Amino acid sequence: MTRLVRINNERVLAVDERGEPGGKPVFLLHGTPGSRVGPLPRASVIYRLGVRLITYDRPGYGMSDRRFGRTVADVAEDVAAVADALELDSFAVIGRSGGAPHALACAALLPGRMTRAAALVTLAPPEAEGLDWFRGMAASNVIEHTTAASGSGPITALLAPAAARIRADPTDLVPALDDDLPEPDRNVVADYGIRRMLAHNFAEALRSSTAGWVDDALAFCSPWGFDPRNITVPTLLWHGDADVFSPVEHSRWMGRRIPGATVVIQKGAAHFGALQVLPDVLAWVAET
Structure with missing residues (x-):
């Protein structure tokens, strides 16, 4: 059952919980575009690990109110x-794809409450020194990020038609991904269950607005509002070496700056490989 949590008496966030009510609390932050509904590990996995899994729609997605001008760092206040x-004193956070920079923001800005953090297929900040930010990135993502750098109007105009198609047919974006997918991702997305979860996720994300997608894009190409070198909680970075949506060098760059970070680069995996390793990552963050 979805719960609406009011933030500062100004807006609401839509929150779901799964698994053991008294288990280890873990926030799972969704991708871009995405929502609280997934993709998620199987219920049996969540229960077996003794996890209380918490998901929510970032502002502007699904049933959550928009937060105009939000930065990546603003996620810490919401979490x-x-x-x-x-009534949680401490918790772990996992972020996948567009949720990964947000998970790292929580790690940097909520050190007294965080136990562990994991960022799967993360981007690096746009000002990442020494990183060729677009190298190895699919043309569709290059266009999205460069358009977002031009401002709210251009990125809204770019994403609105795609969002409208998804609202008309939630399966629209899933086959559209095939054009840019490397072979490892094609193998993952070929699974009927994965495609069904992705379609459900996209439909819920964009059910009434493109705002969340637009605001994510704007946040990623603007200053993030935190320094990864300030992260002190145990942190895991996972990336597939064939990723074309957020190239692997982004995680390597992050790994050189986050003190003591564990960096796992999986050969022969790509962006959607993060869905396959999610149960193992969930087990890792739930260890403490």
């Missing part, structure tokens, strides 16, 4: 507010 509403 802390949800944790307060659920």
